[in-house]
Amino acid sequence: MKTSSIQPDFPMFTMPHRGLLLLSGIYAIVWGAFFRWFGPTVLNWLAMDNSLDGWSGTLFYGSLGMVGGLLVFLSAFYPISWIYLMGLGILGKAFSLVSFLVLYMDSLEWNKRLGFHVIFNEALWLIPLGIIFWKALKVKKYLKSQP
Numbered sequence: 001m002k003t004s005s006i007q008p009d010f011p012m013f014t015m016p017h018r019g020l021l022l023l024s025g026i027y028a029i030v031w032g033a034f035f036r037w038f039g040p041t042v043l044n045w046l047a048m049d050n051s052l053d054g055w056s057g058t059l060f061y062g063s064l065g066m067v068g069g070l071l072v073f074l075s076a077f078y079p080i081s082w083i084y085l086m087g088l089g090i091l092g093k094a095f096s097l098v099s100f101l102v103l104y105m106d107s108l109e110w111n112k113r114l115g116f117h118v119i120f121n122e123a124l125w126l127i128p129l130g131i132i133f134w135k136a137l138k139v140k141k142y143l144k145s146q147p
Contacts, residue, residue, distance in 0.1 A: 011135065017079065018076045018079060020132060021073070022076045028065055028072060029073065032067075035058045035065060036062025037062070039059065042058070046104075046117060047108045047109065057103045061099055065092075065093075065096045067092055072090065072092075080139055086133055087133060090129045094126060097118070100118065
């Protein structure tokens with residue numbers, strides 16, 4: 001018996017895509033808030049010691065993470081219409097990763113906590129967000145091609 005999967009002739013933007021946008025937006029906002037308001041404490045926790053001192057730029061980094069997360073979160077409500085908002089949020093998330101690497105990696109030693117933050121909180125989210133953005137672009141292109 002042959003089973004066939006029914007593939008629609010048009011691209012679809014499903015509810016799980018929106019759910020991932022909402023989840024990643026909230027996740028980025030929360031981590032940005034941690035760095036914005038508890039920055040030196042979070043950096044000391046990531047460094048696994050209490051020897052970090054002085055200005056650490058966590059206000060900038062936390063604010064950047066919160067803005068990027070808010071843009072991704074808001075784009076989940078109208079992902080096809082607000083596709084540029086989603087793109088700006090993804091760019092903000094990527095810029096947040098780069099700014100973390102530039103601001104903190106020279107003073108922090110690599111460890112499990114730092115690896116978790118860099119890989120799972122910053123870098124890994126870019127993959128599903130990029131796929132969702134690509135899917136939204138396909139849907140927008142399809143809708144523009146319709147009479």
